[in-house]
Amino acid sequence: MWISNALTSVLRVLIGVTARWESPPDLTRQRIYFANHTSHMDTLAIIAALPADARVNVRPVAAADYWGKNAFLSYISQKGLNAVLIDRTSGADKNLLEPIFDVLKAGHSIIFFPEGTRSCQALPGEFKSGLFRLSETFPDVDLVPVYLENFHRSMPKGKHFPLPIICTIRIGNPLQKMIGEEKPLFLERARDAIVRLSQ
Amino acid sequence: MMLETKFLWFFAGLVGLLASASLIGHVLASRTKTDNAMATVENLNQRVNAWWGMVIVFFMSYLLGGNATVILFGFISLFALREFITLAPTKRGDHNALFIAFFVLIPLQYALIACQWYSMFTLLVPVYAFLLLPAIAVLSQDTECFLERTAKIQWGVMICIFCISHAPALLMLDLEGFKGQNALLLFYLMFVVQLSDVLQYVFGKLFGKHKVAPLVSPSKTVEGLVGGGLAATLIGGCMFWMTPFSFWQSLMMAFVIVVMGFVGGLVMSAIKRSLSAKDWGTMIKGHGGMLDRMDSVCFAAPIFFHLTRYFFSV
Numbered sequence: 001m002w003i004s005n006a007l008t009s010v011l012r013v014l015i016g017v018t019a020r021w022e023s024p025p026d027l028t029r030q031r032i033y034f035a036n037h038t039s040h041m042d043t044l045a046i047i048a049a050l051p052a053d054a055r056v057n058v059r060p061v062a063a064a065d066y067w068g069k070n071a072f073l074s075y076i077s078q079k080g081l082n083a084v085l086i087d088r089t090s091g092a093d094k095n096l097l098e099p100i101f102d103v104l105k106a107g108h109s110i111i112f113f114p115e116g117t118r119s120c121q122a123l124p125g126e127f128k129s130g131l132f133r134l135s136e137t138f139p140d141v142d143l144v145p146v147y148l149e150n151f152h153r154s155m156p157k158g159k160h161f162p163l164p165i166i167c168t169i170r171i172g173n174p175l176q177k178m179i180g181e182e183k184p185l186f187l188e189r190a191r192d193a194i195v196r197l198s199q
Numbered sequence: 200m201m202l203e204t205k206f207l208w209f210f211a212g213l214v215g216l217l218a219s220a221s222l223i224g225h226v227l228a229s230r231t232k233t234d235n236a237m238a239t240v241e242n243l244n245q246r247v248n249a250w251w252g253m254v255i256v257f258f259m260s261y262l263l264g265g266n267a268t269v270i271l272f273g274f275i276s277l278f279a280l281r282e283f284i285t286l287a288p289t290k291r292g293d294h295n296a297l298f299i300a301f302f303v304l305i306p307l308q309y310a311l312i313a314c315q316w317y318s319m320f321t322l323l324v325p326v327y328a329f330l331l332l333p334a335i336a337v338l339s340q341d342t343e344c345f346l347e348r349t350a351k352i353q354w355g356v357m358i359c360i361f362c363i364s365h366a367p368a369l370l371m372l373d374l375e376g377f378k379g380q381n382a383l384l385l386f387y388l389m390f391v392v393q394l395s396d397v398l399q400y401v402f403g404k405l406f407g408k409h410k411v412a413p414l415v416s417p418s419k420t421v422e423g424l425v426g427g428g429l430a431a432t433l434i435g436g437c438m439f440w441m442t443p444f445s446f447w448q449s450l451m452m453a454f455v456i457v458v459m460g461f462v463g464g465l466v467m468s469a470i471k472r473s474l475s476a477k478d479w480g481t482m483i484k485g486h487g488g489m490l491d492r493m494d495s496v497c498f499a500a501p502i503f504f505h506l507t508r509y510f511f512s513v
């Protein structure tokens with residue numbers, strides 16, 4: 001816990017990380033926070049935005065090829081941030097999400113980046129199918145869109161130091177459930193929810 | 200008068216002023232009925248509370264000594280530049296240049312003040328940064344809007360680092376018969392600038408009818424400017440006892456500070472508008488961002504510094 005507290009404090013001083021909630025969150029419910037992904041600070045910033053009592057139960061999903069790369073990153077991500085590491089490089093999609101399924105079954109909330117990788121743009125690119133499968137398998141879990149503003153300017157892909165540019169985290173209302181919705185439509189709607197928060 | 204005596208009088212006066220402002224705000228809050236007036240009074244009280252905070256921070260930095268004051272202004276520059284760059288659209292190609300601006304230029308500029316290297320302090324940003332920042336940015340080979348981006352960064356660095364640093368630079372002046380009391384001059388500058396802002400706001404709210412520059416800053420009125428500006432000039436003149444100036448000299452200095460402060464507020468407002476924002480940030484409750492509070496200081500500090508240096512230094 002102290003690691004994530006220390007890291008979030010550094011982030012607060014450096015880039016401000018103010019959270020703007022569209023409406024007061026119902027933190028008693030299990031949630032999947034899904035966000036646009038532009039920097040290595042994204043996960044930490046969302047954790048920093050959550051109220052302290054909600055933070056305990058939230059597990060970020062992170063890529064094993066980066067966050068498990070060496071002992072240091074692995075310690076930070078797993079011990080410090082309580083992350084679930086997934087292996088992006090493995091072939092079959094089904095196995096890839098397996099660790100997330102376990103975590104959701106255990107009742108945790110998660111932080112998930114549906115693009116699957118960092119982008120250089122202010123707006124998210126096309127979503128991969130992962131979010132759709134999570135939503136189908138766990139229909140009772142709230143899907144909460146999060147827009148991370150300015151993070152792509154503070155620490156763009158390929159740069160190693162963040163600039164002190166004020167970054168804002170806009171957290172929207174949970175996505176409405178639509179039974180029997182087709183995958184492309186669902187993914188488009190989820191992406192639109194983030195784009196709407198950016199305006 | 201001794202330094203400590205002057206200092207105590209100054210802070211006693213300041214605390215008295217803030218206490219009466221808090222009292223007035225409290226009375227107003229219990230008397231207002233309409234929603235519109237309540238919003239104004241709430242904003243007023245937030246502003247007064249923020250003033251308490253700012254005065255306490257300055258008081259602490261004074262007690263901790265000159266270097267603490269220099270470090271405090273270093274952080275003010277950091278927060279100001281952070282707001283400026285957040286609103287000014289820079290690109291990925293500017294990353295390294297901005298990194299240098301934030302993490303090398305700011306510490307360096309204030310270190311130069313701390314070690315009293317006057318010539319380098321005046322040259323660092325207008326000469327070295329002016330030439331080296333674009334030289335670093337050009338390495339990324341992004342030519343799209345290169346001139347605009349470079350100009351924006353240079354403006355931000357000039358305003359937020361160079362100009363603001365002239366306030367604590369007062370501490371390194373060697374003034375006739377004023378040895379060891381330069382901190383008072385810094386307080387004098389900050390007090391007159393901010394008092395002028397506050398009085399222009401108060402006079403504007405009470406008597407304001409004709410707008411000075413409605414397209415740039417809808418809240419500035421002729422009545423506020425003249426009434427508040429003259430009152431601040433007069434009060435500044437009467438504070439000559441804490442400066443190396445006579446009454447008339449102090450009156451002239453205060454007048455220059457008020458005029459520059461007003462111009463600074465206007466120019467920074469125009470920049471803000473051209474970047475389509477209402478406030479620079481949200482750091483100081485009731486006031487907006489750091490730059491909303493420092494905009495007048497940015498313009499007043501360098502001129503006040505050089506006038507004082509030219510006419511009064513040994």
